[in-house]
Amino acid sequence: MATDELQEENKFPEDPGVTDIAFVVEGKRVHTIKAILACASPVFKSMFNLDFKEKYASEIDLPGKKHDAFVKFLKCIIPIDYLELDGNTIGEILPLAKEYRVNAIIKECEAWLLKEIERREFVKNMEISREGKSEFLLRCYYYSCEYNLTKLHDRTFKKLFKFQFNSYKDSEFYALLSDKNKIELLEKRVSNLDDTISRKRDTSHLMYS
Structure with missing residues (x-):
């Protein structure tokens, strides 16, 4: 796509004298500030300060990235607009936070998920x-x-x-788990069932002894 055909991202527009880098994601320019990104991410810091080609670029193309997800990710670093977290949004921004090593975002997502688990219990x-x-x-x-x-x-x-295997075996997230994590989960469930059976046997023995 030619440069003059690119669209401007209205949430992160060019602001002369403030913004100094534009990322091109799915044909849209996303303007932002190198110094803030470098403070938040060691990956961006290296990109902008070491002898990589991006150091002198005014635009950086990000092939393979999703525009909406990248904008949400940037909102977590530069709160130019309110971003309400939910399970799907976290699923979009966590891979980017991991790739660019923004630990503050990762911890914020973890805190939200922990609170949501607690909320759902009630x-x-x-x-x-x-x-x-x-x-x-x-x-x-x-x-x-x-x-x-x-x-x-x-x-x-x-x-x-504690949940039955059938309640989540067809889940997309179960399919995404590594074999190691699946085994960890299933072994614990089997162990829990064994404990339950043993307690019932002990109770029955006391009742009829």
Whole structure:
């Protein structure tokens, strides 16, 4: 696409004297500020300060990136507009936060997910089905494994193995889990079932002894 055919991103427009770099994502220019990005991300810092070709570029093409996701990611760094987090938005920005090593965004996403798990625990069962609860926990478990979110991993792992396997086996997030994480989850569920059976046997023995 020729440069003069590119569209301007209205949330991150060019502001002469302020913006000094434009990213081209899916045919749209996204204008922003090198210094702020460099403070937030060691990847951007290296890109703009070391002898890479991007150091002297006024535009940087980002092939393979999604425009909407990249804009949301930038809003987390430069709050030019309010960004309301939800499960889908977090799924869009976490890969970018990991790629550009913006740990503050990763931690913010983890904190939101932990609060959402807590909130859902107080929602009436008629509002969120058991299958819906396991789906969200599995999404969180996948994020915790993929992005090394230890607090989220501990919280979701303790809750998720109590659900029946059939409630999440067809989930897209279960399919995305590594074999190691699937085994971890299933082994814990088997162990939990063994403990339950043992307790029932012990109870029955006491009742009839």
